Amino acid sequence: MRKDGLEIQGVTMSLLKSMRKISATNSEVNLGGFSSVKHKDSVTTEDALAIFGYESFRPGQKEIIDEIMGGKDGVLAVMRTGYGKSALFQIPAIMTENLTVVVSPLISLMKDQVDNLLDNGVKAAFINSTQAASKRSEIESKVLAGEYDILYVSPERFNDGFIDLLRGMHVGLFAIDEAHCISSWGHDFRPSYARLGKVIEKLSPEQVLATTATATEKVKEDILNVLGIPNAKTYVRGIMRDNLEICIFDDTGMDRYKTILKSIQEVGKDVTGIVYVASKREADGLGGFLSKKGINATTYHAGLKDSLRKEIQEKWAKNGGVIVATSAFGMGIDRPDVRFVIHSGFTGSIEEWYQEIGRAGRDGKPSFALSLYNMNDDYKTQMYLIDLTNPSASEVKKFWKWIYNYAITVAVPRAKSTTINMTQREMGNLSRCKGVSGAISLLKRNGVIKTLGRGKYQFSLENSQIDFDEIESSRKEKLTRLYKIVSFYQSNVCRFHTICSYFGDDTMHKCNNCDNCEKNNEK
DSSP states (O other), X not given: XXXXXXXXXXXXXXXXHHHHTSOSOOBOOOSTTOOSSOBOTTOOHHHHHHHTTOOOOOTTHHHHHXXXXXXXXXXXXXXXXXXXXXXXXXXXXXXXXXXXXXXXXOHHHHHHHHHHHHHTTOOEEEEOTTSOHHHHHHHHHHHHTTOOSEEEEOGGGOOHHHHHHHHTTOEEEEEESSGGGGOTXXXXXXXXHHTHHHHHHHHOOSEEEEEESOOOHHHHHHHHHHHTOTTOEEEEXXXXXXXXXXXXXXXXXXXXXXXXXXXXXXXXXXXXXXXXXXXXXXXXXXXHHHHHTTOOEEEEOTTSOHHHHHHHHHHHHHHOOEEEEOTTSOXXXXXXXXXXXXXXXXXXXXHHHHXXXXXXXXXXXXXXXXXXXXXXXXXXXXXXXXXXXXXXXXXXXXHHHHHHHHXXXXXXXXXXXXXXXXOHHHHHHHHTOSOHHHHHHHHHHTTSEEEEETTEEEEEOSOOOOOHHHHHHHHHHHHHHHHHHHHHHHOOSOHHHHHHHHTTOTTOOOOSOBHHHHHHHHX
């Protein structure tokens, strides 16, 4: 069993069984200063640690768990991928009297975590869209009967009926994983997450926990405000990675495919790694090139069918190899032996870059993150993607006026809405607008349009208050994040010092494990 941190090993089943025999009588007790959350008698953090087979806590974990159990104003924990965020809600789940609810967007990881909890004797379940209605009803009945310690739920599941069911249970801890999805300023905003503040307000849990691997000061503030926990205690831990070497350089004039091939071959062609690219076309091109050169490479991008993407991800998670992918790949990846992460070009933000390199070396063994860029070509690519996904407010307004006038011509008299049967390409050609896909996404947020199917949309004819100022602010934020990642790539300051400062961790000064430290040491 490892002694250098929190790693799941075998469970002490005898201890678990003896704890399950504890008297059903529960009371509010004081364990190490805890006072706000009702505890199961005699269950301490040390007992919970042993149940999961943990040898010790990683720096900061016990402090955060103590605050979760003893506080009442909420907790926000920013911890890098693989540092043990799940322990922050799994350990309290078996220490508290009431149900712990965990919100997660990662359906595959949700199942894996529940399976691990069940193996450790913890009463756990999940509810998401992959289950049949009868299975969800069965789980909901067991929830009402108090048969679970911890329940994982996808954010889309919180309709009025499900909220009413949970209100009858009294939720002890309400935990939100991947909490950066809450913020419209974050790199992975999801509207279903933005509604969780209202859910919390209705459920009135004893404590709220938000966890994420990446969050700037602005995103942290947004998370706390949206969730209604402005006074929450905030922790930033584990940003530094001693086992991860970082190298970033301008490869203008070089053959990028050959550079990536050589980097992989130097590690060993049979190792596991991820290569991130900016487009589907590049994923297919680079993946094919590596395969022809004898590398066990697979491609992954949003252009593939959902079933094929799932098959590719599951095969890679099981067998390893090199996967060449767009940013569509990665959230929920839990493979510990990824030896490298390579970026071809700029990412959209420092947050995105850091989260993706965090998938390397989770087993603690030496790994590397290599980023290659060409200021001319790669910058243009990112600007193109921003124009596509976040068009300017003037462009969105132009599209909205066109689609509103078109909708009126096809709607029946006095209708409040109408159906538009047209592909986005056709809309672009007729409206002569750029970034139709992005404009539609932004109008969805404003409740103006709804996707009914491929090439089929429902458009509202009622007076809609579209916040064009917010749309322009969102675009400017995307541009700001791009400028920051470009500046970071071109910087000569220690990479980890910059990253730690960016995320609010002031404990790091110099890593001596990046390209800039190496260059500066040679001077």
